[in-house]
Amino acid sequence: MSDKQRITVTVNDQEHDLLVEPRTLALDLLRDELRLTGTHAGCEQGVCGACTILVDGKITRACLMFAVQLDGCSVETVESLGSPDGTMHPIQRAFSENHGLQCGFCTPGMLMVTQELLRREPRPDAETARAAIAGNHCRCTGYQHIVASVCAAGRAMSEAEHQHVDRQDVEHQGARA
Amino acid sequence: MKPAVFSYQSPRTLDEVFGELAEHGSDARVLAGGQSLIRLMNARTETPGVLVDINRIPGLDEVTVEDGVVRIGALVRQRTSEVSPVIREHTPVFSEAGAEVAHVSVRERGTVVGSIAFADPCAELPTALVALDGEIVARSTRGERVIPAEQMFLGPYRTALAEDEMAVEARLPALPTGRTGSAFLEITRRHGELPVCGVASILRLDDDGQITEARISVGAVGDRPQRARAAESALLGRTTDPEVWREAGELAAREIEPRPTVHGSSAYRRHLASVVTRRSLSRAAARALEGAHHV
Numbered sequence: 178m179s180d181k182q183r184i185t186v187t188v189n190d191q192e193h194d195l196l197v198e199p200r201t202l203a204l205d206l207l208r209d210e211l212r213l214t215g216t217h218a219g220c221e222q223g224v225c226g227a228c229t230i231l232v233d234g235k236i237t238r239a240c241l242m243f244a245v246q247l248d249g250c251s252v253e254t255v256e257s258l259g260s261p262d263g264t265m266h267p268i269q270r271a272f273s274e275n276h277g278l279q280c281g282f283c284t285p286g287m288l289m290v291t292q293e294l295l296r297r298e299p300r301p302d303a304e305t306a307r308a309a310i311a312g313n314h315c316r317c318t319g320y321q322h323i324v325a326s327v328c329a330a331g332r333a334m335s336e337a338e339h340q341h342v343d344r345q346d347v348e349h350q351g352a353r354a
Numbered sequence: 355m356k357p358a359v360f361s362y363q364s365p366r367t368l369d370e371v372f373g374e375l376a377e378h379g380s381d382a383r384v385l386a387g388g389q390s391l392i393r394l395m396n397a398r399t400e401t402p403g404v405l406v407d408i409n410r411i412p413g414l415d416e417v418t419v420e421d422g423v424v425r426i427g428a429l430v431r432q433r434t435s436e437v438s439p440v441i442r443e444h445t446p447v448f449s450e451a452g453a454e455v456a457h458v459s460v461r462e463r464g465t466v467v468g469s470i471a472f473a474d475p476c477a478e479l480p481t482a483l484v485a486l487d488g489e490i491v492a493r494s495t496r497g498e499r500v501i502p503a504e505q506m507f508l509g510p511y512r513t514a515l516a517e518d519e520m521a522v523e524a525r526l527p528a529l530p531t532g533r534t535g536s537a538f539l540e541i542t543r544r545h546g547e548l549p550v551c552g553v554a555s556i557l558r559l560d561d562d563g564q565i566t567e568a569r570i571s572v573g574a575v576g577d578r579p580q581r582a583r584a585a586e587s588a589l590l591g592r593t594t595d596p597e598v599w600r601e602a603g604e605l606a607a608r609e610i611e612p613r614p615t616v617h618g619s620s621a622y623r624r625h626l627a628s629v630v631t632r633r634s635l636s637r638a639a640a641r642a643l644e645g646a647h648h649v
């Protein structure tokens with residue numbers, strides 16, 4: 178009755194061919210089968226946002242989706258941000274520098290919400306940042322530092338982008354000279 | 355936490371859905387956005403034997419408008435509906451109510467039709483549907499029928515849908531153009547939560563500023579969204595005036611039977627119905643007077 182089903186899912190650019198029981202939540206697939214424990218299990222009823230991932234670029238609560246539904250989808254988890262050598266993603270660095278976390282339980286969800294927001298809105302103001310994280314609970318920080326972190330990440334990433342462009346311009350001019 | 359065992363079906367056509375529902379009856383559930391159903395399955399409040407996932411069926415995710423009626427397919431996400439220019443233009447009160455549903459992350463997956471089929475007595479979209487005199491198109495192997503919004507909601511989490519029926523579409527008649535205004539207003543305990551009281555209202559004025567049409571739908575107070583008919587009739591022929599909104603609010607509060615919950619006694623909910631109705635009417639009137647019929 179609960180026959181396992183075959184799915185193909187890309188997680189953080191890596192393709193997986195898996196057999197899953199239909200009742201397995203996307204959250205449990207990531208944590209228990211793929212050992213990607215960065216995605217946190219909080220309330221498991223859609224309320225806290227700790228399990229937030231991106232599915233085909235869209236903000237998704239991994240506790241309110243079944244793993245079988247991920248067939249053919251591309252998933253991004255918090256593990257997609259940092260590098261294995263410990264180098265932090267600019268969003269992670271901004272949270273670290275701006276006290277955007279204390280215990281860290283809500284952080285994976287906050288980081289993924291920020292990742293999605295900055296793709297749509299590279300330089301969010303505080304109000305936009307607040308609206309974006311509104312569905313994610315944090316029991317430690319009081320949110321102010323998270324809002325500051327989100328805005329700082331936006332600034333850092335768009336400045337890096339500009340510097341990159343400027344450098345290309347300089348190199349380009351250098352080649353011409 | 356894990357849901358109980360179920361058999362998972364992911365049909366590619368509506369006929370297959372109807373077949374599954376006809377075969378399994380009360381043991382089957384349609385899986386739309388899953389933002390209510392999976393939550394209940396995680397808690398094992400719901401333990402369906404068969405889950406019919408409609409997410410892979412093509413053609414259900416469209417918003418169209420035909421002969422002055424907006425049609426919202428069963429896979430149109432709440433987020434899509436909220437920002438849809440078509441819905442904003444023709445039925446702005448539905449967009450305004452939609453923006454109050456949960457948080458963006460839930461609205462990205464949750465569907466409009468799923469919210470209606472779930473029939474939470476507090477939910478915003480059913481309240482707006484009732485104000486708009488909307489309809490639900492239900493289909494099964496037995497055929498198709500159209501259920502008017504007011505006949506759709508029978509009580510908390512209870513609808514007129516039969517076990518073998520799927521809601522394939524919601525229909526919203528466009529608001530009249532001209533001096534028409536609408537508003538959705540709610541009181542929630544915390545941002546993003548279900549309201550303790552939500553009111554959708556629609557007002558139409560003639561050139562002299564007299565009310566020629568009034569519709570008020572009160573959600574969350576009673577056991578389902580309900581029209582405040584006495585208040586609506588009392589508004590006809592009146593002009594836009596704070597005293598008129600206050601009277602209508604009091605009438606509305608008297609005709610809705612409140613249900614006590616942990617979020618407030620019956621008396622408190624009745625009081626809220628009166629206040630929120632008054633404010634909602636006042637906002638709808640201001641918009642009608644602006645002449646435009648936007649949110």
Ligand SMILES: Cc1cc2nc3c(=O)[nH]c(=O)nc-3n(C[C@H](O)[C@H](O)[C@H](O)COP(=O)(O)OP(=O)(O)OC[C@H]3O[C@@H](n4cnc5c(N)ncnc54)[C@H](O)[C@@H]3O)c2cc1C
Pocket residue numbers: 222223224383384385386387388389390391392393428454455456457460463464465466467468469471472474476477478479515519520521522546547548549
């Ligand atoms: C944290 C959180 C906060 C929320 N806050 C709010 C809120 O403030 N306001 C609000 O209104 N809602 C809120 N919700 C609920 C949300 O709007 C759901 O998306 C909605 O109630 C159900 O829609 P769905 O598409 O997710 O349906 P599902 O969860 O897939 O289904 C819900 C029920 O409806 C049935 N169903 C679904 N589609 C159909 C269909 N086409 N035909 C027949 N039956 C069908 C299912 O079988 C099931 O019984 C919240 C949810 C969460 C997780």
Ligand code: FES
Pocket residue numbers: 217218219220221222223224225226227228229238239240241
């Ligand atoms: S664990 Fe998914 S929202 Fe809390």
Ligand code: FES
Pocket residue numbers: 277278279280281282283284314315316317318
């Ligand atoms: S840092 Fe502890 S919950 Fe947010």
